[in-house]
Amino acid sequence: MPKNYCGWLAGTFVLLAPPAFAIDPAPPVPASVPAQPAAIPTAPNPAPRADGDIRIPALTEVRLEILSDLGSKISKTGELFPIRLAKPIVIDGAERVPAGAEGQGEVVWAKKSGGSGASGELVLAARWLLVDGRHLRLRSMHLSPVGEDKYKTVETINIATAATVPAVALIGFFITGKQTLVARGTVAGARTAEEFTLGGGSGEQQVKTGDGKTPEPNQAEGIIK
Amino acid sequence: MNFRAMTMASVLIAAIAPQAASAAPAEAVKEDAATIRIPAPPAGKGQIVFYRKGGIGGSAVACSVFEGGTKVSSLGGGRYFIVVAEPGRHEYAVKTEATDRLALEVESDETQFASCKIKMGIMVGRPDIRPATEADFRAAKSLKLVDSDDMGEGALRPEQIAAALAASGTPAAPAAAAPAQ
Numbered sequence: 435m436p437k438n439y440c441g442w443l444a445g446t447f448v449l450l451a452p453p454a455f456a457i458d459p460a461p462p463v464p465a466s467v468p469a470q471p472a473a474i475p476t477a478p479n480p481a482p483r484a485d486g487d488i489r490i491p492a493l494t495e496v497r498l499e500i501l502s503d504l505g506s507k508i509s510k511t512g513e514l515f516p517i518r519l520a521k522p523i524v525i526d527g528a529e530r531v532p533a534g535a536e537g538q539g540e541v542v543w544a545k546k547s548g549g550s551g552a553s554g555e556l557v558l559a560a561r562w563l564l565v566d567g568r569h570l571r572l573r574s575m576h577l578s579p580v581g582e583d584k585y586k587t588v589e590t591i592n593i594a595t596a597a598t599v600p601a602v603a604l605i606g607f608f609i610t611g612k613q614t615l616v617a618r619g620t621v622a623g624a625r626t627a628e629e630f631t632l633g634g635g636s637g638e639q640q641v642k643t644g645d646g647k648t649p650e651p652n653q654a655e656g657i658i659k
Numbered sequence: 660m661n662f663r664a665m666t667m668a669s670v671l672i673a674a675i676a677p678q679a680a681s682a683a684p685a686e687a688v689k690e691d692a693a694t695i696r697i698p699a700p701p702a703g704k705g706q707i708v709f710y711r712k713g714g715i716g717g718s719a720v721a722c723s724v725f726e727g728g729t730k731v732s733s734l735g736g737g738r739y740f741i742v743v744a745e746p747g748r749h750e751y752a753v754k755t756e757a758t759d760r761l762a763l764e765v766e767s768d769e770t771q772f773a774s775c776k777i778k779m780g781i782m783v784g785r786p787d788i789r790p791a792t793e794a795d796f797r798a799a800k801s802l803k804l805v806d807s808d809d810m811g812e813g814a815l816r817p818e819q820i821a822a823a824l825a826a827s828g829t830p831a832a833p834a835a836a837a838p839a840q
Contacts (some may be wrong), residue, residue, distance in 0.1 A: 465702050483692055542762050542763065542764045543761060543762035543763070543790075545760075545761075548787075551778060552778060552787045555761070555790060557761075557763060557764065557790055574766050574769065576771075580789050580790060580791075
């Protein structure tokens with residue numbers, strides 16, 4: 435594991451490494467929302483219902499605000515975090531779910547920056563919003579910021595020292611990439627994962643997921659596995 | 660051999676040669692990453708495009724991508740492959756002298772991207788796998804599809820990519836349709 439090597443090398447070569455290279459005090463980089471992936475399906479037009487219920491189609495776009503600081507150094511894989519609907523959900527020109535509805539997201543992956551120039555990583559997912567006392571499941575947040583790496587710095591040192599003092603190249607192990615940070619208040623896009631009927635909280639409604647399948651009971655309730 | 664026999668032999672060779680060429684496995688050709696055609700995943704499933712930029716650093720070492728102990732594919736410098744996956748969390752590992760991991764949330768009907776890089780190591784380079792975007796992938800200049808021989812379970816073969824592109828009405832990607840050279 436990298437940490438083992440770094441610990442061993444830190445003990446062995448600490449005198450070789452100038453203090454400037456021992457630890458890179460690079461500040462966290464604010465996250466930028468990456469481009470949406472290819473082939474994102476779009477929400478179908480809501481069909482009118484004979485019973486008058488209002489439904490939010492699967493794959494409806496939503497804007498979510500992240501309510502806590504998240505980062506490759508401070509977050510852990512599997513950690514849950516609070517979110518809030520940043521803009522109301524509008525169906526047929528009418529506001530159906532007001533901004534402010536609260537919900538939950540999950541840190542799918544968090545990895546601190548590491549030696550040899552590796553950057554911090556964070557993969558986030560939106561799970562649900564609480565609407566009408568029920569969980570409206572979410573998907574497709576695609577907030578996966580990566581910090582700036584330092585591979586080029588390490589490679590430059592390796593090349594520069596290879597012909598002179600090869601051992602000095604080992605300081606590359608102690609050069610870390612930057613952490614990544616998603617600050618509280620960051621707004622990101624996501625989509626509804628299933629058709630959701632407003633006012634239909636009796637438990638008798640038919641819920642379908644974005645791929646047209648009927649979800650497992652715990653999925654329909656938005657429970658995180 | 661008289662002239663008539665030589666002519667017949669030439670005609671015979673000309674007739675057989677294209678069939679022999681088409682029967683050989685398609686060899687991946689280098690493509691401009693900006694124009695590589697990625698098929699949509701099968702309905703209800705998602706997919707991930709793993710890629711690795713070309714370059715001198717770690718060029719002798721492949722990022723071998725595993726999921727749950729099963730090899731998905733090797734990934735040499737300047738290569739890419741596509742893996743179709745069920746929606747949900749998937750954790751991938753890349754191994755050389757060290758192991759690095761990455762978990763992604765696969766969404767149905769969507770394509771995601773992940774890149775691998777070989778960084779400085781003790782005996783050999785160490786792999787670093789991380790999330791990427793389509794923009795990152797398209798900026799990778801030229802890439803080749805991983806050769807079928809280097810693929811494990813789950814990675815789409817050239818013929819599968821060609822079939823998926825044909826099914827979606829998109830012309831086959833050069834990497835999948837190019838004849839043997």
